[in-house]
Amino acid sequence: MPKVVDPQQRRAAIADAVLAVVARAGLEAATLRAVADEAGLAIGSVRHYFDGHSELIIFAAQELDRRITLRVWAHAERILASLATAGDRAGRRRLSEELLAEWLPLDEAREREAVLRHTFTVAARTRPELLPHALQLRRSMATVVHKVLETARSAGGLAADLDLDRESARLCALLDGLSLRAVTGSPGPMRDLLRAHLDALP
Structure with missing residues (x-):
């Protein structure tokens, strides 16, 4: 049979x-x-x-985005709920850092994801069929980053007039830059730099 x-x-x-x-x-x-x-x-x-190869690679990019999104949102709902009710500014910053660090290569699984994200993103420069999928990987990160800042602002952890779009873009650039440096051999104090950035927000 x-x-x-x-x-x-x-x-x-x-x-x-x-x-x-x-x-x-x-x-x-x-x-x-x-x-x-x-x-x-x-x-x-x-x-x-x-x-063929192109179809396989597009599928892999889509699957990577799906897996990262599932992994991050498995933590996000819990952390965002805690963030909304955290009793002090320091607690809100700590929770924000915890969730945003999901995009930093702080362990083997996240390091592999970072390598793959940057590989697909760089390849999209010369492979147009990959560009929509590379952009989707970026949008998935931006969605969570924006939600973290929005929730923290609503809970009083950030200034009421904070420009969420601008600060989300800055944070995404920081996370991308830190993870790229790490996977190319210069990890540095990633968590400390993320914390310093969050502490500097108004």
Whole structure:
């Protein structure tokens, strides 16, 4: 009797393989053959779902965004609820820092995500098919950053006239810059710099 394959499980296994290859060796290394080998599949099994390299890479970028979003929002709801009711300014800043640090490569899992985010973002400069997906990765970060600042402001932890759009953009740039420096060999005091930035907000 032929083995029944769950398409969702198979696509998840392929996503794991693509992201592993890209994190280790870059986008160009993620050929159908390399991904099939990484996943322990026949190349025909990968071709059943993806026609070629570009389609595979686009899928991987979408899957990366989905996984980061799920991971971050698993913490966000709890932290944002606490942020809204925190009794003092220092407590609100600490909670804000805790959530925003989800984009810093402070452990192996977040370091891998940072490598992948920056890999897809840089590749989008010369691969137009990736640009919408690289922009979506940025929007996903911006959404949470804006929500953190909005919640902190509403709770009295930030100035009532704080320009949320401007400060969100500044924070996203800081998080991107810190994570890029870290994954290219200059980690520095990432958490301290994030804390100093938050402490300097009015």
